[in-house]
Amino acid sequence: MLQLQMIREKTAEVISRLRIKNFDGERIISDILRLDDIRKETQKALDDLQAQSNSLAKEIGILYKQGKTLEANTLKETTAGLKTKSKEYDEKLESVKKELEDLLVRVPNLPHHSIPPGKTAEDNEIVLLEDALIPLSGEYLPHWDLASKYDIIDFATGTRITGSGFPLYKGKGARLQRALINFFLDEAMAAGYMEVQPPYMVNAASAFGTGQLPDKDGQMYYAAIDELYLIPTAEVPVTNIYRDSILKTRELPVKNVAYSACFRREAGSYGKDVRGLNRLHQFDKVEIVQITHPEKSYQTLEEMREYVAGLLRKLELPFRILKLCGGDVSFTSALTYDMEVWSAGQKRWLEVSSVSNFEAFQSNRLKLRYKDEAGKIHLAHTLNGSALALPRIVAALLEINQTAEGIRIPEVLRPYCGFAMIN
């Protein structure tokens, strides 16, 4: 949610930057400003009324104490009129505030100045290409064939137990999952992140705080009887740790890492996108989250990007990094880098991580602030990134490491796996 004050001060700039996200904000922004004027007026009128009635109430109290019941009763009649009036203003204020909020939450975050314009993924800018490891020739089976060849992932049984998109990992396949999770967590801790284990279900307030609600309602699994959402990413519970809080400057940056299962309905996906491990309803991910001082957030974003790139290098995977264009960057993000690994079996890039700076967009909803040295309170910046999401990493690993003797495990994972080969 953008800050109203900022919208007010830089109206023209806000509208023109929203255009880069292909969002026509002219109408909604002017509605917001108009509603906010009404809100202020109404608030002022109500406050004045309250002030009057407060001082009358005080007088009445004094009169009673002095035994001047008659005078007190006369004053009471005056307050009756104030009461109906203030009730009127109060109702109006509530409805205006709600209307204002409804509009405000529909405005996306402003894109960073460096973001390339563009409509689709085609327009994303490749900022780094490390493709030396891409095999130029040879037969490479897609991971779903390898999964059944070595009996490490059983899609059919997962489907029977639950439904499609819920694979069953077996034997060395399961062990590989656990190895990757531990590897990612250990790396993050070495980089200064504190591990947390968050709840896998969140309430509506948390889902709202990170921006899943109201717009991505249909993408989350929902347990209606308890009004809880299954998390689509650990970002939601982890960022919400700091909802409604005021941190001290010296507590920044907050660096958290969490492993969690993630649940996504992925309604409307089909075809080659959902084949094998490409897109699942349940998957594992290690997520890094940072809360920073506004002046440091872009430096932090670069650090996080470099951190994730480092993981991919250690895993010996060819990858590239994209800076998302205006049309592809998410509703809540100001700047996002996507990391894609090369799928040797499918001959295409697979997104395995997304690192974003949300600036104050989430903080504003979350009421996540920090107090500076002068005691002033400001919104903090939030950032997060996958580090990393497992399924596509597993897909790419299996495919690129296939040999006649079996699947070779990258060096860094061997201590975690306890084996060097899947065969």
Next chain:
RNA sequence: GGAGAGGUGGGUGAGUGGCUGAAACCAACAGUUUGCUAAACUGUCGUACGGGAAACUGUACCGGGGGUUCGAAUCCCCCCCUCUCCGCCA
């Protein structure tokens, strides 16, 4: 799930209708004293939205929502949460 007790500022906790945005203590911050540390002392010490150049000032908020009243942290109703006991259970 059943019975009971509670939810007050960063923490402990006072406050059962007006002078309470809230005592006291602790923590925190700034300073004084002091070889250093500690101790002691002095001061500051909630958030949001308005008004004001500022000093300051108006309103709201004592788990959330509604009600009674001229006036609610305090009384009433609903919901949520925590604790204790019982039941169930990894």
